[in-house]
Amino acid sequence: MDYLYGGTILRIDLNEGRIEKEPxxxxxPAWLGGRGFNARxxxxxxxxxxxxxxxxxxxxxxIGPLTGSMFPGSGRVEVSAKSPVTGIQGMSxxxxxxxxxxKYAGYDSIVIKGKASKPVYITIHNDQVEVxxxxxxxxxxxxxxxxxxxxxxxxxxxxxxxxxxxxxxLAVYGSIQTRMGNAAGRTGMGTVMGSKNxxxxxxxxxxxxxxAQPEQFLxxxxxxxxxxxxxxxxxxxxxxxxxxxxxxxxxVLGNYESNVWDKQKDMVGGHKPFWEAHKNRQGAGRTGxxxxxxxxxxxxEENELGPLVASCNVYGSATWVIKNADIKTWxxxxxxxxxxxIDVLSATRMIAWASELFxxxxxxxxxxxxxxxxxxxxxxxxxxxxxxxxxxxxxxVLATTAEQAAAKFGPEIDxxxxxxxxxxxETNLMNFRARAxxxxxNPRGTxxxxxxxxxxxxxxxxxxxxxxxxxxxxxxxxxxxxxxxEKAIAQKKEKKGPAAQITxxxxxxxxxxxxxxxxxxxxxxxxxQCKWNTVFLNVGIGIELQAAALSAGLGRSISVDDxxxxxxxxxxxxxxxSAREGLTRxxxxxxxxxxxxxxxxxxxxxxxxxxxxxxMKDEYYAAMSWDVNSGIPTQETLEAxxxxxxxTDLDKMGKFDR
Amino acid sequence: MSYVILIDAExxxxxxxxxxxxxxxxxxxxxxxxxxxxxxKSQLDGQLEFxxxxxxxxxxxxxxxxxxxxxxxxxxRTGARIxxxxxxxxxxxxxxxxxxxxxxxxxxxxxxxxxxxxxGDPTCVKVCPSGALSYVQADQVNITLKRGAAQRLISAKEMxxxxxxxxxxxxxxxxxx
Numbered sequence: 001m002d003y004l005y006g007g008t009i010l011r012i013d014l015n016e017g018r019i020e021k022e023p024x025x026x027x028x029p030a031w032l033g034g035r036g037f038n039a040r041x042x043x044x045x046x047x048x049x050x051x052x053x054x055x056x057x058x059x060x061x062x063i064g065p066l067t068g069s070m071f072p073g074s075g076r077v078e079v080s081a082k083s084p085v086t087g088i089q090g091m092s093x094x095x096x097x098x099x100x101x102x103k104y105a106g107y108d109s110i111v112i113k114g115k116a117s118k119p120v121y122i123t124i125h126n127d128q129v130e131v132x133x134x135x136x137x138x139x140x141x142x143x144x145x146x147x148x149x150x151x152x153x154x155x156x157x158x159x160x161x162x163x164x165x166x167x168x169x170l171a172v173y174g175s176i177q178t179r180m181g182n183a184a185g186r187t188g189m190g191t192v193m194g195s196k197n198x199x200x201x202x203x204x205x206x207x208x209x210x211x212a213q214p215e216q217f218l219x220x221x222x223x224x225x226x227x228x229x230x231x232x233x234x235x236x237x238x239x240x241x242x243x244x245x246x247x248x249x250x251x252v253l254g255n256y257e258s259n260v261w262d263k264q265k266d267m268v269g270g271h272k273p274f275w276e277a278h279k280n281r282q283g284a285g286r287t288g289x290x291x292x293x294x295x296x297x298x299x300x301e302e303n304e305l306g307p308l309v310a311s312c313n314v315y316g317s318a319t320w321v322i323k324n325a326d327i328k329t330w331x332x333x334x335x336x337x338x339x340x341x342i343d344v345l346s347a348t349r350m351i352a353w354a355s356e357l358f359x360x361x362x363x364x365x366x367x368x369x370x371x372x373x374x375x376x377x378x379x380x381x382x383x384x385x386x387x388x389x390x391x392x393x394x395x396x397v398l399a400t401t402a403e404q405a406a407a408k409f410g411p412e413i414d415x416x417x418x419x420x421x422x423x424x425x426e427t428n429l430m431n432f433r434a435r436a437x438x439x440x441x442n443p444r445g446t447x448x449x450x451x452x453x454x455x456x457x458x459x460x461x462x463x464x465x466x467x468x469x470x471x472x473x474x475x476x477x478x479x480x481x482x483x484x485x486e487k488a489i490a491q492k493k494e495k496k497g498p499a500a501q502i503t504x505x506x507x508x509x510x511x512x513x514x515x516x517x518x519x520x521x522x523x524x525x526x527x528x529q530c531k532w533n534t535v536f537l538n539v540g541i542g543i544e545l546q547a548a549a550l551s552a553g554l555g556r557s558i559s560v561d562d563x564x565x566x567x568x569x570x571x572x573x574x575x576x577x578s579a580r581e582g583l584t585r586x587x588x589x590x591x592x593x594x595x596x597x598x599x600x601x602x603x604x605x606x607x608x609x610x611x612x613x614x615x616m617k618d619e620y621y622a623a624m625s626w627d628v629n630s631g632i633p634t635q636e637t638l639e640a641x642x643x644x645x646x647x648t649d650l651d652k653m654g655k656f657d658r
Numbered sequence: 659m660s661y662v663i664l665i666d667a668e669x670x671x672x673x674x675x676x677x678x679x680x681x682x683x684x685x686x687x688x689x690x691x692x693x694x695x696x697x698x699k700s701q702l703d704g705q706l707e708f709x710x711x712x713x714x715x716x717x718x719x720x721x722x723x724x725x726x727x728x729x730x731x732x733x734x735r736t737g738a739r740i741x742x743x744x745x746x747x748x749x750x751x752x753x754x755x756x757x758x759x760x761x762x763x764x765x766x767x768x769x770x771x772x773x774x775x776x777x778g779d780p781t782c783v784k785v786c787p788s789g790a791l792s793y794v795q796a797d798q799v800n801i802t803l804k805r806g807a808a809q810r811l812i813s814a815k816e817m818x819x820x821x822x823x824x825x826x827x828x829x830x831x832x833x834x835x
Contacts, residue, residue, distance in 0.1 A: 069688045070678045143704045208689025218682050283671030293787035307704040
C-alpha cells in the first residue's frame with residue numbers, strides 16, 4: 001500500500017469514454033503532487049497554440065500527498081488546463097471536501113481529454129469509474145446539481161465538483177463549484193469542463209490515507225494545530241469594511257478610482273453587523289474546509305436570499321469594486337455567482353469596467369439591451385449576472401476575454417484592468433510593493449497570490465498589521481526572509497547613509513522575497529495544503545512542519561531543501577510552459593493605468609514607476625536563476641532541475657539566444 | 659467516575675477533524691470510515707446541518723447485553739465501553755442493538771470497535787475547533803445541557819440591555835436646578 005499517495009493517476013478520454021489508469025510513481029516524488037503534477041502534465045501533454053475550448057485541451061485535477069491526511073488544512077485540489085480567460089496555463093486551487101474523497105478512492109490526479117458527444121458526468125467509487133449521461137442535470141445550478149447527484153447515486157457521503165450554466169454556456173470565467181461555497185474560480189476551469197460537455201465529477205472513497213509512522217505523524221499534526229491555534233483569526237476578514245481610509249492594505253474603489261469612499265461610513269462594520277444578524281445557527285455562523293481549524297468562512301442565512309457560505313475575497317469584489325455599499329446586494333451577487341458557476345472576482349471586475357464606460361457614455365443603453373449599468377444598481381447586477389451565465393446579450397460581451405470585450409467598443413478603449421488577461425480582483429496592488437511584484441510575475445496572471453507572502457510585506461519596517469508583519473519569527477520562512485531584508489537594508493545604508501530603511505513602498509528586496517514566496521507557495525499548492533493555513537498569511541504552519549509531516553508520512557527523510565529544490569523545478573516547468581507560448585519578461589507587467597499612477601486618497605509613496613518595476617523583476621529573475629534579459633529559465637537551471645527535455649525544447653525554439 | 663463526550667451539534671461546522679484524528683490515533687490510518695465518531699451531514703439547496711455522533715455510554719448498554727461472546731465491558735476509570743478484541747467475533751449484533759450506531763465492525767480488523775475515550779484524553783475533543791465536543795463527567799451532563807440552552811435567553815437579555823439607552827441629564831435640566 002502506498003504511503004500518503006493514493007497511488008493511481010486516472011485518465012479519461014471523453015471522445016471515446018475510455019478510462020485508463022497509470023501509477024502515480026510516474027510523477028512522484030519528483031513533482032511532489034498537486035500543482036507540481038499539473039505543471040508537468042500541462043507541459044508534456046498540452047500542444048502549444050491549441051485553443052482553450054478545443055477538445056484537445058487537457059484538464060487536470062491533482063491533489064497532494066497530504067490531502068486527506070490529518071495535516072492541518074489539507075483538503076486542497078489544484079486544477080489546471082489551458083485557460084479560456086488568458087490563453088496561457090490556467091491554475092486554480094480549491095478547498096472543500098472533494099479532494100480527500102479522491103485520495104480515499106485511491107487517486108492522485110484525474111486527467112481529462114477530449115469532448116463528450118453529449119453532457120456527461122464522471123462517477124468514481126474506489127476502483128469503479130464510470131462516465132454517465134448528464135442530460136437530465138445539464139442546466140441545473142451548482143447547489144441543485146450536487147443535491148441531485150447525491151440522491152441519484154444514493155449516497156450522502158459523495159462529494160461533487162460541478163459547473164453551472166456559466167461554464168456550460170462557455171462564459172470564459174466559468175467556475176467549478178463544490179460543497180459549502182468552495183470553488184476553483186479563477187482562470188475559467190469551469191468553462192473548460194463545459195467545453196468538454198462535462199457537468200460534474202462525483203467521488204467517493206473508503207481506503208483512507210496510510211502513514212508510515214502513525215504515532216509520529218499524529219504528534220506532528222497535534223503540534224501543528226497548537227502552533228496555529230492563536231493565529232486562526234489572521235485568515236478571517238469579516239472586519240474589512242472597518243478599515244479607515246487610506247485603506248491600510250485592503251481594497252480599491254471601482255477601477256482604482258480611489259483609495260477612499262464616501263459611502264465607506266455606511267459600510268464601516270457593514271459586514272460585521274450583517275453577520276451578527278444573519279449568521280447561521282449551525283456552527284455559530286462559522287465554517288470551513290476539510291480538517292481545518294481556521295474556518296475562515298461565514299455561513300449566513302438571510303430570509304429572502306437563502307443560505308450562503310462566503311469567504312473573504314468575495315467581500316471586496318461585490319462591494320468596493322462595483323461601488324455597491326448595500327450588504328444585501330453583496331449577498332445576492334455572491335449567491336448568484338455560486339449557483340450559476342461564475343467566478344465572482346472576474347465578473348465583478350468586468351462589470352466595473354463596463355460601468356465606468358457606461359458612466360462616460362461609451363457604452364449605451366442600446367448596447368446593454370436597456371439595462372442601466374449604474375454602479376451598485378442591484379437589479380442591473382442581477383440581470384447582468386444572468387446574462388453572463390447564459391452568455392447572451394450584453395452578458396456575452398462581459399463573458400468574453402479582456403481583449404475581445406474592449407475591441408467591441410473601438411481600438412482606443414482600454415481593456416478591463418487585468419494581468420496577463422485575467423481581470424484584477426479586489427486587493428490594492430499599489431500600496432505594498434510586494435503586491436505589485438507578485439502580480440507582475442504570477443504564472444497565471446490574475447493576482448499576486450502565487451508570488452507574494454503577506455507575512456513578508458512589512459518585514460524590516462517594524463510596522464504592519466496582523467497580516468503583513470511576521471507572526472512566526474522562528475520559522476524557516478521568517479529567518480530566510482529577514483536575512484534578505486537585512487542584507488538589502490545594509491546595502492541601502494551603504495549607498496544612502498545610516499538613516500536609510502525599507503518600507504512597504506520600497507522596491508529593494510522585493511524580487512528576492514517574491515522568489516522565496518513563489519517557492520513556498522509551490523510547495524503548499526503541491527502537497528495539498530491550504531495557503532491560508534501557513535506562514536504565507538501568518539496562520540502558523542511552515543515548511544519545516546510540512547517536511548516533518550511528509551517524512552513521517554512517507555517513512556523517509558524529506559528536508560526543507562528537498563522541498564525547495566522541488567519547488568524550483570515546478571516553477572521552472574511552469575515558466576517554460578509560458579515561454580513556449582511566447583511569453584517573456586515583457587509580459588510580466590501591470591495594467592498601463594497603474595504605472596506612474598497616484599490614485600486619489602492613496603499615500604504619495606504608492607505611486608510605482610516603470611523603472612522600479614523593471615528593477616524588481618531583475619532581482620526576481622536572478623533569485624529564481626532565470627535569464628534576466630528574457631525572464632526564461634536558463635539552460636543551466638533547467639539541467640540542474642533535471643529538466644533536460646525542457647532545455648532541449650526551449651533551445652530548439654531559440655529561447656536561450658541572447 | 660464516568661465520563662462522556664458531550665456533543666453540541668449546533669456548534670459543529672462539519673470540518674471532520676474529529677474523524678481524522680480518531681482514526682489516526684486508534685487505527686493508525688487517516689480514514690473517516692475507520693473513525694468511532696462520525697459527522698452526519700445534511701445539505702439541501704445550500705442549507706447545512708451537521709450532527710456528530712458517537713457512543714453515548716448507555717448505563718444499560720444493549721451492546722453489552724446482546725454480545726454472544728461477552729466481549730464488552732466497562733473501563734472502571736472512565737466508564738467507557740471496551741470491546742475485548744480477542745473475544746469479539748465481528749458479528750454486528752452490537753451494531754444492530756445500539757440506538758446510535760456507535761459500535762461497528764471494522765472490516766479490516768474483523769472486530770467491532772467503539773469509542774474508548776482514548777484512555778481518558780479523547781483526541782476528538784482535543785482537536786475540535788468549534789466547541790461542539792467536550793469531555794464531561796457523566797453526572798454533569800444535566801447542568802451543562804441546561805446551561806447551553808439557557809445561554810440563549812441570557813445572551814438575548816444582555817443584548818436587550820445594551821440597546822436601551824441610559825438617559826443623560828441635559829444641560830438645561832441642571833441649569834434649572
